[in-house]
Amino acid sequence: MNEENNAFVVGGKSFTAVAINCAAKAGEWITTKLGNHSRLELKHSSHDLVTEVDKGSERLIRNLIGTHFPHHSFLGEEGVEPGPEASVQALEDVSDAEYLWIVDPIDGTTNFVHGFPFFCVSIALAYKGEVIVGVIYDPIKDELFVAEKGKGAYVHGKRMGVSEEKTLRESLIATGLPTDQQYALPLNLKEIACIAPEVRNLRIAGSAALHMAYVAAGRLTGFWEIGLNSWDLAAGALLVKESGGTVTSTQGESYTLGVRNIMVTNGHIHDELLHALAKADTKE
Numbered sequence: 001m002n003e004e005n006n007a008f009v010v011g012g013k014s015f016t017a018v019a020i021n022c023a024a025k026a027g028e029w030i031t032t033k034l035g036n037h038s039r040l041e042l043k044h045s046s047h048d049l050v051t052e053v054d055k056g057s058e059r060l061i062r063n064l065i066g067t068h069f070p071h072h073s074f075l076g077e078e079g080v081e082p083g084p085e086a087s088v089q090a091l092e093d094v095s096d097a098e099y100l101w102i103v104d105p106i107d108g109t110t111n112f113v114h115g116f117p118f119f120c121v122s123i124a125l126a127y128k129g130e131v132i133v134g135v136i137y138d139p140i141k142d143e144l145f146v147a148e149k150g151k152g153a154y155v156h157g158k159r160m161g162v163s164e165e166k167t168l169r170e171s172l173i174a175t176g177l178p179t180d181q182q183y184a185l186p187l188n189l190k191e192i193a194c195i196a197p198e199v200r201n202l203r204i205a206g207s208a209a210l211h212m213a214y215v216a217a218g219r220l221t222g223f224w225e226i227g228l229n230s231w232d233l234a235a236g237a238l239l240v241k242e243s244g245g246t247v248t249s250t251q252g253e254s255y256t257l258g259v260r261n262i263m264v265t266n267g268h269i270h271d272e273l274l275h276a277l278a279k280a281d282t283k284e
Contacts (some may be wrong), residue, residue: 004180016148017068019135022064023121024062027139030106051113054078057105061123065101073097077104077231080166084260085179087229091257100126102257103229107136108207117141122209124234129257134235134242136213141266145213145239153216154244162245162266168195168276169270170271171221173209174203176228184227191224194280195273208262212236215264216243222265222273224250237264246270250277282284 033053040123050138058078065074068173073094079088094100101123106112117140125133145160147153153160175192177270178184196202203220204213209232211223237247237255248254250261252274265273 004139006102015065015133016135016146018065019133020137020144020146022061023123023135023144024138025064025138026061026105026121029060030057030112030119030121032138034112034150051106051109052175053112054106054109057121058103058150061103061121062107066276069099069101072099072101073155075103075231077229084227088258088260089229095129097126098128100129102126102131102231102234104209105277107209107232111206116206118205118210119207120210120213122231124231124236124238126234128255131238131257134238136235136239137211138210138213143213143217144273145235147216147232147235147238147242149238149242151242153239154215160217160239160243160247162215162240163221163241164268165266168198168269168272169200171199172197172201172203172219173212173273174205174220174223176206176208176225177204178227180227188226191277192281195276198276208232209236212262212264213239214264215245216240218243218266220268222263224261224263224273224277226250226261233259233262237262240264248274250274 031054055078056077062074075090075094080086104122106119107122111119121137123135124131134147136145143155145155178188208225210229213236214220215223240247245264246267247264249259250263
């Protein structure tokens with residue numbers, strides 16, 4: 001098998017088509033539950049929520065993928081115990097997988113719980129540790145963001161490209177508020193205080209995956225957040241790369257599935273944002 005040409009198809013089945021179908025079906029089901037969830041549980045902190053809808057969405061996606069690709073590995077947020085240590089271990093446990101599906105069944109659960117219309121389904125497929133397919137679906141806006149490695153990224157069937165801002169001063173930047181209230185949240189708040197005066201404006205809308213899709217689509221100039229997991233980032237990272245943007249850790253290191261502190265930009269402002277974050281981290 002020629003891996004470069006056929007990495008997206010096995011036995012006549014398109015990985016991307018399966019990912020799109022899974023995201024669409026899960027998104028359709030999630031919208032029927034909006035405002036109608038019955039159980040709300042806390043995970044790692046009072047900011048880290050899960051409902052039976054998250055769990056049902058993940059089961060739906062896992063079962064559909066298993067029907068088409070029963071020998072593939074699967075890493076979903078709701079199958080992992082809460083906390084950063086468990087997340088790191090869960091990724092390590094599947095590090096040898098040839099094909100690994102990485103799924104966040106609802107990215108933006110807090111928004112979903114409150115009826116705030118900014119959440120999505122995020123599905124990625126990694127081949128030998130490298131993401132080759134990324135799909136993010138916003139069921140409220142019925143927006144489907146799709147990327148294949150080396151083949152570009154698309155929304156509404158149209159090719160996406162990152163924005164053209166050249167400086168932070170011109171930029172609309174997004175971030176998040178981490179669920180880890182002991183370490184990550186205070187650090188991110190310090191970064192926000194440092195970055196906010198340097199940019200055109202900041203947005204904190206509550207879904208890392210959708211923020212990254214918006215960078216890919218040119219709606220945001222950049223996004224950073226710390227303390228995230230592979231299921232938050234994998235699909236969005238590929239979308240940004242395939243749209244011509246830059247994806248690194250907040251320290252400027254190359255993106256891998258193990259990165260937890262993420263920074264994505266249109267590329268033009270990447271070094272400037274890295275420098276600004278570095279100054280925030282060193283401030284007393």
